[in-house]
Amino acid sequence: MYDSFPADLAATGPILLVALLGVIVVVLDAFRNDDAMIPWVAGLGMAAAAVWAAFQVGDGGTAFEGEVYYGGAAAVANIVVLLGAIGSLVLTVPYLSRLGRNYGEVHGLILFATAGMMTLASAGSLVTLFVGLETMSVCLYVLTGLVREESTANESALKYFLLGAFSTGFFLYGIALLYGATGTMALAGLADGVAASGQTGLFLAGVGLLLVGFFFKVSAVPFHMWTPDVYQGAPTSLTAFMSTASKVATFAALTVVLARALPPDLVDGTVQLTLAIVAAVTMVVGNVVALVQTNVKRMLAYSSVAHAGYILAGLAAGVAGYSAALFYLLAYTLMNVGAFGVMGALEWDKEQGADQDLDSLAGVGYRKPFLGVMMGVFMFALTGFPPLAGFIGKYLVFAAAVDAGLTWLAIVGVLASVVSGYYYLRVLVVMWMKSPDEAPANAQKPFPVGRATAVVVGVCALALLVLGVLPGHVIDVTTATYAADAVATTLP
Numbered sequence: 001m002y003d004s005f006p007a008d009l010a011a012t013g014p015i016l017l018v019a020l021l022g023v024i025v026v027v028l029d030a031f032r033n034d035d036a037m038i039p040w041v042a043g044l045g046m047a048a049a050a051v052w053a054a055f056q057v058g059d060g061g062t063a064f065e066g067e068v069y070y071g072g073a074a075a076v077a078n079i080v081v082l083l084g085a086i087g088s089l090v091l092t093v094p095y096l097s098r099l100g101r102n103y104g105e106v107h108g109l110i111l112f113a114t115a116g117m118m119t120l121a122s123a124g125s126l127v128t129l130f131v132g133l134e135t136m137s138v139c140l141y142v143l144t145g146l147v148r149e150e151s152t153a154n155e156s157a158l159k160y161f162l163l164g165a166f167s168t169g170f171f172l173y174g175i176a177l178l179y180g181a182t183g184t185m186a187l188a189g190l191a192d193g194v195a196a197s198g199q200t201g202l203f204l205a206g207v208g209l210l211l212v213g214f215f216f217k218v219s220a221v222p223f224h225m226w227t228p229d230v231y232q233g234a235p236t237s238l239t240a241f242m243s244t245a246s247k248v249a250t251f252a253a254l255t256v257v258l259a260r261a262l263p264p265d266l267v268d269g270t271v272q273l274t275l276a277i278v279a280a281v282t283m284v285v286g287n288v289v290a291l292v293q294t295n296v297k298r299m300l301a302y303s304s305v306a307h308a309g310y311i312l313a314g315l316a317a318g319v320a321g322y323s324a325a326l327f328y329l330l331a332y333t334l335m336n337v338g339a340f341g342v343m344g345a346l347e348w349d350k351e352q353g354a355d356q357d358l359d360s361l362a363g364v365g366y367r368k369p370f371l372g373v374m375m376g377v378f379m380f381a382l383t384g385f386p387p388l389a390g391f392i393g394k395y396l397v398f399a400a401a402v403d404a405g406l407t408w409l410a411i412v413g414v415l416a417s418v419v420s421g422y423y424y425l426r427v428l429v430v431m432w433m434k435s436p437d438e439a440p441a442n443a444q445k446p447f448p449v450g451r452a453t454a455v456v457v458g459v460c461a462l463a464l465l466v467l468g469v470l471p472g473h474v475i476d477v478t479t480a481t482y483a484a485d486a487v488a489t490t491l492p
Contacts (some may be wrong), residue, residue, distance in 0.1 A: 029104030044118030117249035154464025156233025282309030314397030338460030363436025
């Protein structure tokens with residue numbers, strides 16, 4: 001074990017670097033409170049971790065006696081997590097500065113949450129899954145209630161904490177049952193463990209409880225009720241972080257469990273049916289409820305619920321859908337970071353967008369053409385219009401579902417996407433087809449769009465267009481990662 005320690009440190013270097021950066025930021029903030037260099041340290045450090053992870057994409061293996069996977073899909077997922085974290089951090093600096101809340105510890109919490117997400121996406125055992133999940137969750141609970149003086153923020157943080165703790169109980173109990181049924185915590189050993197013990201009933205109960213924990217974290221119906229309240233009450237730039245990076249990490253971990261931990265006959269039978277049903281219900285409920293939302297952040301919250309359903313449809317398709325889901329997660333991260341970045345720049349109510357309704361966007365296209373055009377790109381991408389990456393992502397997951405014999409699920413997804421066009425395009429109608437005079441008086445004031453916000457929003461829009469027109473290389477990478485993972489699963 002000790003002989004492989006240096007190699008293990010190098011293999012998990014991106015995760016360890018982000019965690020170390022969190023410690024450095026906390027210490028730096030203790031001596032130089034809220035120093036302007038702190039966001040630069042955090043952002044550049046995460047960029048370095050993303051580059052490090054990029055060099056590992058073609059490899060595949062395990063570290064620390066199988067506790068952590070590196071390379072392959074884990075590396076790609078970690079890159080997407082880091083992209084979401086970097087984009088959200090850049091948006092956070094001007095946003096929280098405007099609120100007078102640009103505290104140094106915020107960036108430390110973002111770093112620790114990101115390290116937890118990367119650990120979750122790279123987990124090779126049930127213990128690592130739990131450690132990553134809880135590290136991520138505890139940091140997000142604190143970030144949600146950052147503006148303590150606002151009742152909506154306090155309410156959101158309390159709901160998130162209580163319901164999150166409840167779901168953690170399910171997750172932990174599931175881990176206990178899986179260990180009791182298999183005698184191992186290693187994900188790669190669960191299938192052989194249950195075959196040797198014959199404790200099928202206990203194993204199925206553990207899998208069910210584990211799925212409940214995952215469904216809560218990805219906002220799948222019926223475990224989605226926390227999502228609109230938390231998204232509405234949290235600071236908007238941090239909502240972008242929790243709606244993208246945390247979802248990427250959780251879906252990546254769920255994919256690991258499906259691909260490596262469960263017997264193939266179970267995945268192709270009971271688990272596939274469960275995922276398909278939950279995906280269908282999630283797509284329908286998320287889109288239908290979003291239709292009646294007047295608050296923009298709540299609308300985007302139910303939108304994220306619907307997109308969780310689209311991704312679950314890809315996972316229900318089996319191995320062919322895993323790479324499709326990974327591509328979709330990249331597109332989803334770009335779409336949501338950009339959309340929340342625009343909403344943060346347009347925020348006027350001093351309550352983190354809790355009162356920011358659609359009418360407040362009237363005439364934004366004329367008052368701020370750049371933001372209006374960028375929001376148009378994100379709304380069309382979320383709907384699934386070509387030639388944007390959102391269309392490619394939906395095509396890949398629905399095609400995988402059809403190939404897996406789940407044609408009915410693909411039809412439900414397509415119809416749900418058609419419904420989503422109403423509330424996404426409604427945002428553009430208000431922005432471009434209503435007079436600025438129709439907006440509330442408070443919302444008519446000029447919105448200063450910072451350079452950092454403009455860069456993040458512009459890069460996200462450009463990346464969506466490039467990925468939509470030239471998706472081939474990224475699709476090849478996401479597909480090849482599972483070939484690397486096939487090697488990883490044979491390693492000790």
